[in-house]
Amino acid sequence: MTAPALAASELAKSYGGLRALDGVDLVVEAGTVHCVLGENGAGKSTLCHAIGGSLTPDAGTLRLYGEAYAPRRPADALAAGVAMVHQHFSLVATLTVGENLRLLRLPDLARRIARVRDTYGLHLELDAVVGELPVGVRQRVEIVKALLREPRLLVLDEPTGVLGPAETDALLATCRRIADAGRAVVLVTHKLGEAVRAGDAATVLRGGRVAGGGPSPSCPPNAWCR
Numbered sequence: 001m002t003a004p005a006l007a008a009s010e011l012a013k014s015y016g017g018l019r020a021l022d023g024v025d026l027v028v029e030a031g032t033v034h035c036v037l038g039e040n041g042a043g044k045s046t047l048c049h050a051i052g053g054s055l056t057p058d059a060g061t062l063r064l065y066g067e068a069y070a071p072r073r074p075a076d077a078l079a080a081g082v083a084m085v086h087q088h089f090s091l092v093a094t095l096t097v098g099e100n101l102r103l104l105r106l107p108d109l110a111r112r113i114a115r116v117r118d119t120y121g122l123h124l125e126l127d128a129v130v131g132e133l134p135v136g137v138r139q140r141v142e143i144v145k146a147l148l149r150e151p152r153l154l155v156l157d158e159p160t161g162v163l164g165p166a167e168t169d170a171l172l173a174t175c176r177r178i179a180d181a182g183r184a185v186v187l188v189t190h191k192l193g194e195a196v197r198a199g200d201a202a203t204v205l206r207g208g209r210v211a212g213g214g215p216s217p218s219c220p221p222n223a224w225c226r
C-alpha cells in the first residue's frame with residue numbers, strides 16, 4: 001500500500017488557554033484534492049501553518065509520503081516538497097509578475113513557467129505589474145509561484161474567499177488538474193458546496209477538533225458529521 005501524501009496525528013496547538021488544534025488527525029492521499037472545512041476560528045489556518053512550518057505544534061506528528069516530517073520553518077517545508085498559498089498575498093505589488101517570480105531564484109525559470117502553463121493551463125502576463133492586477137489574477141500568480149517548485153503537496157488556505165463564481169470555478173478546475181498530475185492538494189474552505197464539487201475527501205474541523213469527514217464528499221454532507 002502506498003503511504004499517504006500527508007498524515008497528521010493528534011496535532012495540538014494552543015494560544016494561551018485557547019486550543020486552536022486539539023488532537024487533529026488528517027490523512028491526505030496523493031493524487032487527490034482533500035478539503036478542510038470549518039467555520040471561522042475552527043483551526044483551519046493553524047493547521048495550514050503547522051503543515052507549512054510557520055508554526056510548531058505543541059504536540060502530534062506529521063508524516064509526508066511515509067516519512068517523518070517536522071518542519072520548523074517554511075524553508076523546511078519547501079525543501080520537503082510542500083508549498084503553501086496563504087490567505088495573505090506574498091507578492092511585491094510594485095514589481096511585475098516576472099520580477100516576482102525571479103525573486104524565487106529558481107534554476108531554469110522559463111522552462112518551469114512553461115511547464116506550469118502547459119500542464120495546468122495557468123497562463124501569466126509576465127510584464128504586468130502585480131499591483132494593477134485583479135485579485136483573481138494575483139491569486140493565480142501565487143499558485144503558479146507555488147507550483148514552480150513542483151511540490152508534492154500544495155496547501156491552499158481559503159483561496160476562494162476573494163474570488164467570484166467564475167474565478168472559483170477556474171481555481172477548482174486547477175486543483176483537479178494538480179491532483180490528476182499525481183500531486184496532493186489540501187484545499188481549505190468554509191463553503192460546503194466547494195468541497196462537494198472539488199474534493200475527493202474532506203475533513204471537517206470544529207473548535208480545533210475533527211468533527212467529521214469522509215472519503216467522498218459526493219455522499220450526503222450530513223454523513224461527514226458524526
Ligand SMILES: Nc1ncnc2c1ncn2[C@@H]1O[C@H](COP(=O)(O)OP(=O)(O)OP(=O)(O)O)[C@@H](O)[C@H]1O
Nearest residue numbers: 015018020038039040041042043044045046047190
Ligand atoms: N496568533 C494567534 N494568537 C492567538 N489566537 C489565535 C492566533 N491565531 C489564531 N488564533 C485563534 O485560534 C483559533 C483558530 O484560528 P484559525 O485562524 O486557525 O481558524 P480558521 O478556521 O482558519 O478561521 P478563519 O476562517 O477565520 O481563518 C481562533 O479562535 C483564533 O482566534
